[in-house]
Amino acid sequence: MQDNGRAFRRCLQCPAGSSPDASSGACVPPSGPLRTAASDLAYVLGALNARGAGISTSTATQAVIQGVWEPSGSSRAYTVPQSLPLTSWQGPAARACMDAGDRVACNSLANLCVLQMYSAEAAACQIFDELVTEAAGSSARRNSAAASPRPTTGPLPWLYYVPGTSYLSAEDVDLQVSMSTSAAPLAFVLSVYDINGTWLGMHNWTLQFQVCGARIEEAAKWTRFGVNYASSCSIDLSGLLAQLDFSSNGPRFYDPYLLQASGELYPLPIKLLNKPEIGSSISTTEQSGHVRRFFYIDTQLSISTAATGASSSQAVVYPSAMSLLVQIQPGARNRIYPPLLTIQYSAMADSPRAPSLPAAFSVTYTNPPQLTGAFWYSWQTMLIVLLILVGCPVWVWRVLLYMRQKANAPMDLELLLFAGISAADVFSFTLALVLFLVSFYWLVLIKLQEGVLLLMLPDAQLHNFWVTMVLALVGQSLGLLKMLYEQISVDIFFLDWEKPRRVLAKGGGREEPGPVSAWRGLLVANEWNELQTARLTCPSFTLIFMVFILQGANMQAAAYINPDQNDYTSYANVQQSMLLRFGIAAVWFLVLGVAQVLWKVAVVHRFAGHPLHGFIDLLFLANTSAIILDERHSGYYLHGRNQMHHSDTSLAELNGSLLREEEGLVAGRGLITGYTGSVASISGGLLASGPDAAALNDNQVFLMHVSPELRRRYESTLLSQVEQAAQEQRANKGAVTSAVRGPSRPRGSSMSASASIAEAFKAALDEVERNYSTQVIIPTYWQRMFRLPPTAAASSTLLTHDFHAGFASVLFYGQELRMFVFEALLFCSLHMTLGNAAVAGFVTLLVQRLLAVVRRHWGENNLSRKTLVDRHFLI
Numbered sequence: 066m067q068d069n070g071r072a073f074r075r076c077l078q079c080p081a082g083s084s085p086d087a088s089s090g091a092c093v094p095p096s097g098p099l100r101t102a103a104s105d106l107a108y109v110l111g112a113l114n115a116r117g118a119g120i121s122t123s124t125a126t127q128a129v130i131q132g133v134w135e136p137s138g139s140s141r142a143y144t145v146p147q148s149l150p151l152t153s154w155q156g157p158a159a160r161a162c163m164d165a166g167d168r169v170a171c172n173s174l175a176n177l178c179v180l181q182m183y184s185a186e187a188a189a190c191q192i193f194d195e196l197v198t199e200a201a202g203s204s205a206r207r208n209s210a211a212a213s214p215r216p217t218t219g220p221l222p223w224l225y226y227v228p229g230t231s232y233l234s235a236e237d238v239d240l241q242v243s244m245s246t247s248a249a250p251l252a253f254v255l256s257v258y259d260i261n262g263t264w265l266g267m268h269n270w271t272l273q274f275q276v277c278g279a280r281i282e283e284a285a286k287w288t289r290f291g292v293n294y295a296s297s298c299s300i301d302l303s304g305l306l307a308q309l310d311f312s313s314n315g316p317r318f319y320d321p322y323l324l325q326a327s328g329e330l331y332p333l334p335i336k337l338l339n340k341p342e343i344g345s346s347i348s349t350t351e352q353s354g355h356v357r358r359f360f361y362i363d364t365q366l367s368i369s370t371a372a373t374g375a376s377s378s379q380a381v382v383y384p385s386a387m388s389l390l391v392q393i394q395p396g397a398r399n400r401i402y403p404p405l406l407t408i409q410y411s412a413m414a415d416s417p418r419a420p421s422l423p424a425a426f427s428v429t430y431t432n433p434p435q436l437t438g439a440f441w442y443s444w445q446t447m448l449i450v451l452l453i454l455v456g457c458p459v460w461v462w463r464v465l466l467y468m469r470q471k472a473n474a475p476m477d478l479e480l481l482l483f484a485g486i487s488a489a490d491v492f493s494f495t496l497a498l499v500l501f502l503v504s505f506y507w508l509v510l511i512k513l514q515e516g517v518l519l520l521m522l523p524d525a526q527l528h529n530f531w532v533t534m535v536l537a538l539v540g541q542s543l544g545l546l547k548m549l550y551e552q553i554s555v556d557i558f559f560l561d562w563e564k565p566r567r568v569l570a571k572g573g574g575r576e577e578p579g580p581v582s583a584w585r586g587l588l589v590a591n592e593w594n595e596l597q598t599a600r601l602t603c604p605s606f607t608l609i610f611m612v613f614i615l616q617g618a619n620m621q622a623a624a625y626i627n628p629d630q631n632d633y634t635s636y637a638n639v640q641q642s643m644l645l646r647f648g649i650a651a652v653w654f655l656v657l658g659v660a661q662v663l664w665k666v667a668v669v670h671r672f673a674g675h676p677l678h679g680f681i682d683l684l685f686l687a688n689t690s691a692i693i694l695d696e697r698h699s700g701y702y703l704h705g706r707n708q709m710h711h712s713d714t715s716l717a718e719l720n721g722s723l724l725r726e727e728e729g730l731v732a733g734r735g736l737i738t739g740y741t742g743s744v745a746s747i748s749g750g751l752l753a754s755g756p757d758a759a760a761l762n763d764n765q766v767f768l769m770h771v772s773p774e775l776r777r778r779y780e781s782t783l784l785s786q787v788e789q790a791a792q793e794q795r796a797n798k799g800a801v802t803s804a805v806r807g808p809s810r811p812r813g814s815s816m817s818a819s820a821s822i823a824e825a826f827k828a829a830l831d832e833v834e835r836n837y838s839t840q841v842i843i844p845t846y847w848q849r850m851f852r853l854p855p856t857a858a859a860s861s862t863l864l865t866h867d868f869h870a871g872f873a874s875v876l877f878y879g880q881e882l883r884m885f886v887f888e889a890l891l892f893c894s895l896h897m898t899l900g901n902a903a904v905a906g907f908v909t910l911l912v913q914r915l916l917a918v919v920r921r922h923w924g925e926n927n928l929s930r931k932t933l934v935d936r937h938f939l940i
Contacts, residue, residue: 106156109163110188113195125188126151128181128366130380130412143380143412149368150177150315151189154261159192166220171196173262175222176318179358180260180366182339182410183224197221215332222320226334226355233334233355234402239325241399242290244628245515250288251391252324253333253404258358260315260365270321274361274387276300276308276424283636286627287428290391291511291520293626293640295427302419305381309362316363321406331403335359338386338409359384359408364415378415385411388427395435398517402433427640430626432520440519441529448499448533456495463487470696486547493540496533497890501655503530504648511645512623512630521626524643534647534894541887548880549916553923555875556694556784557593557931559586560823560830562706563688563713582713585687590934592683593691597924599676601881602661604888604913607654608906611892614653615902623649624900647897650905654889662881677870677878681705681765685734686719688712692769692826693872698776701872702769702830702864704736733762736830736864737837761843766872767864768844775829775862783822786815787930807926811933819933829862840864877920888913 103122110120128148155177161170174196177189184190200219215223226232242248253270271285277298287294310317322330334355367379386409392402413419432440464484511521563585565578615621622633624645684691684705694700708731709722725731732738740758771779790812794803811819833840842848842865849869873879888909895905929936 100157102153102156104156105160106152109156109159109192112163113192116195118191118195120188120191125155129184129186130367130382143367145367145369145379147369147371148366149370150180150260150365152370155189155192158262159189159196162220163192163196168220169262169264171221171262172258172264173260175224175358176258176260176262176360178224179318179356179360180316180363182337182341183356184341186341193221193224222358223332224357226357228354232403233405236394236397236400236402238323238331238401238403239327239329240323240331240401241326242393242401242517243399243515244291244517246629246631248290250285251290253288254322254324254330256320256322258318258320259313260318265317274384275426276305276383276385276387277426279638283638286636286639287389289627289629291430291517291626291628293427293429293521293523294638295425295640296638297423297425299421300383300424301421302381302413302415302417305362305383305413306364309364315365316360318358318360320358323404332357333404333406336405336407338407355405359406367412367415380412381415382410382412383424384408384426385423386425388425388429391428391430392433393430393436393517393520395433398436398519429523430520431523436519437522437526440522444499444503444529447502448496451495451499452492455498456492460484460488460491463491470699486543489540490544490547493537493544494886496537497541497886500530500534500537500647500890500893501651504644504651507642507644508623508648508652511626511628511642514628521642522644523640527642527644530644530647534890534897538890538894541883541890545883545887545916548883549920551695552597552875552877552880552920553927555927556692556700556779557928558692558694558779558783558822558826559589559932560690560692560826561586561688562690562827563711566711566713585689585712586932587934587938589683589687589689589691590928590932591939592680594921594925594928594939596676596680596876596878597928598917598921599876599878600884601665601878602658602885604884605910607657607661607888608892608910608913610657611650611653612902612906615650615896620649620653621646621896621900621902641900643897643900646900647893650893650896650902651889654892658885658889677873685765686712690830693875694769694771695875698773699768699770701867701875702736702767703872704734704765704767706736707734708732733759735762735764736767736834737841738762739837760868761866764866764868766867766870767841768867768871770863770865771829772860772862775825778825779822782825783815783818786812786818790815791930804923804926807922807936808930810935815933833862833864842866877917884913 106125107122110118110122110125113120123146126147128143128145128151130143130145154173158170158173158177161167162174174189174193178187178193181187181189197218200217200221215226240251242251255268255270255273257265257268259265271288272279272281275284275296277296277300279296286292321333321335323333325331335357336355337359340354340356361384363382364378366382368377369379386407388407390405390407392405394400394402411422413422431437464480464487467483467487468480507521510519561581563581565581567576567578619633619635622635623630624641624643625632625636625639626642626645627636627639681703684703685707688705688707688709690705691703692700693703707722709718712719722731726734740761791803791808794809798806840861840863842863844865844867848865871879877884891912892905892909895908896902899905925936925939928934929939
């Protein structure tokens with residue numbers, strides 16, 4: 066027989082009591098008429114129809130390939146009159162099985178039923194059903210309820226699980242499983258049959274049935290307990306035909322088993338998605354309609370002999386989706402339920418022009434619904450507890466502090482907006498903490514557990530984790546944008562304490578104050594401008610090393626659902642978990658971040674100096690103070706007034722002044738240098754411990770609470786001039802051009818306003834210095850922790866000692882935790898979604914650079930506008 070150039074040779078096994086006739090090619094009985102496949106079929110149908118079966122010959126030899134899908138997504142049925150396997154094998158096999166109970170013939174008849182997807186309308190299935198009923202000695206059909214999933218069938222093979230039985234939740238699998246690397250892999254065995262019913266022996270199931278193919282070294286990786294495996298592709302006709310076994314009479318048939326520890330074989334149920342349900346009384350739950358036998362690739366059923374006796378096939382039927390589910394038991398997690406094999410068949414037109422169709426093979430080790438539900442209950446509990454214990458107190462504190470700093474302003478849109486953005490910021494940080502804890506937990510659990518505690522959830526069950534990640538990223542983005550806006554709009558003002566030198570007037574007859582050099586102010590402004598985007602960590606270093614560690618050193622292999630903690634091999638078909646990808650990226654991001662912080666704090670700051678302290682030292686040498694107002698009535702005062710007659714002097718005089726300071730010949734650098742005695746006596750007993758008197762005398766950083774009157778003067782005198790100049794520039798040059806090019810050169814009126822407000826600030830600070838016992842406050846623990854403003858701040862300017870450089874909060878340097886969490890969350894989210902560390906690192910670095918550019922550009926504009934330092938002097 067020829068089929069598209071492929072040659073097939075078939076042998077017909079004669080029933081017992083007959084002999085083959087070479088001239089006719091049929092089985093000849095010892096006496097009587099000549100036996101043919103058609104006469105045997107007519108004989109069987111006659112006997113069955115006499116009992117009311119009602120099967121016609123044309124129906125018996127007609128095959129309908131149904132329930133298969135086309136590339137368009139529509140379902141197509143192939144109707145094949147006088148199908149070759151049905152006309153050749155069905156009659157002799159049915160007669161030999163019915164009359165002689167021939168086990169081989171009964172298997173052949175069963176194979177023909179399997180080939181037609183167990184359709185109730187297939188004659189082979191109806192004949193098999195009648196013979197099973199007869200063999201069982203009962204009038205109940207196979208779809209009736211029974212006490213056992215395996216009925217007595219005599220010589221006929223076991224094809225059907227009895228509906229209504231709980232065979233999928235049976236606990237009689239005599240096999241203990243382990244996640245240990247020394248544990249033996251699961252042993253699956255296939256009992257193989259030819260289409261004529263001949264048993265071909267038992268074979269280990271390792272590499273078979275992977276339509277897409279796989280590398281030899283990993284094709285059997287799925288047999289290791291806990292290793293989720295999946296391969297998918299689009300395959301064409303030549304790829305399918307290349308997997309046919311041409312030494313066989315036709316498709317081969319398989320009964321799968323699990324080899325138990327005792328050496329016994331445990332039969333596996335098969336869920337055939339193409340199998341039509343029989344009768345309306347059968348439910349479509351997991352406990353019904355399962356079968357025992359399947360085939361791999363078939364090209365024979367669609368061959369019709371109606372026209373010429375032998376013609377080409379219409380379709381090639383293959384398993385387009387084949388999955389094995391292994392589920393642990395909730396009570397005894399080192400034991401499993403019977404593994405379930407699920408198969409979806411598709412048909413490809415037997416034509417060289419047939420389009421490629423999808424194919425997939427997967428193995429999943431999973432938890433029962435009880436354990437999955439218990440995990441998500443724990444997840445929700447931890448989420449709620451952290452949101453209540455961490456998120457809510459921080460959010461309430463922020464809102465109350467905001468209201469206190471706003472002098473108990475009434476509820477308005479600004480307060481509601483602040484409360485909303487703060488809630489998103491704080492609660493998203495809590496969500497990010499939950500994401501890290503959960504992903505780290507799973508990473509340790511999957512890689513280090515020896516006994517079976519919990520199996521990795523598939524990505525399809527991680528919807529809650531995905532939603533949490535999106536909410537955390539959105540909330541952190543909102544908080545970061547709010548912080549960025551606040552930093553580029555902060556009010557900053559430099560106070561120059563330098564006294565003018567006396568110089569001769571032009572006529573030479575008298576002395577007059579000379580101009581004060583502006584270079585010290587320009588130097589201070591440039592140093593502050595450099596500090597605006599300085600970081601405690603280096604994002605470029607972090608991201609480059611993340612790509613090197615995850616992709617270069619292949620540490621991202623820890624995301625494979627593989628319980629071997631020492632296996633960092635890249636696999637093509639072993640599944641990865643997006644939760645594990647998030648976890649391994651988060652762990653290494655944290656390691657690199659902590660390492661950089663420790664290096665900066667323990668080495669760089671100690672031996673090379675702290676950049677913020679360096680800026681304060683520069684203020685002192687430049688005899689300049691800085692006022693930074695990040696709130697309307699509060700901010701920071703950086704004291705830089707020194708004891709030198711003039712800061713515009715020679716290097717030798719500067720060095721001499723510093724030397725006298727080291728020798729203790731001059732007073733401390735602080736605004737207030739008259740503290741003596743113990744801290745408890747100084748603070749009125751409010752502090753049990755803290756800075757000593759020397760630290761108080763040298764302290765140059767203060768929280769500043771300006772009086773409403775001073776704030777109104779600052780706004781009406783200087784900020785109004787700044788805003789008017791900005792409006793005129795936008796009107797003349799356009800909003801976009803003004804934003805890009807920055808503020809124009811300050812006008813004379815602005816310079817006069819700056820000098821006027823400088824005198825007002827100096828007068829307020831002089832008053833504070835004179836009345837330091839009441840207007841310079843040593844903070845209590847609660848004031849230091851919550852930055853609570855003193856009550857008297859509502860009527861006068863007050864200063865509170867700050868020993869932790871709190872003014873860093875208006876710089877990237879003081880927002881390192883926020884920046885680091887955002888970058889880590891963004892990188893981990895991209896790596897989790899894309900699975901590519903290089904792309905995740907590039908996008909994260911791009912976003913970080915964009916934020917730095919925005920912060921530097923608009924921060925420089927704000928600095929130039931508020932301090933009246935022309936932007937051209939900021940380099």
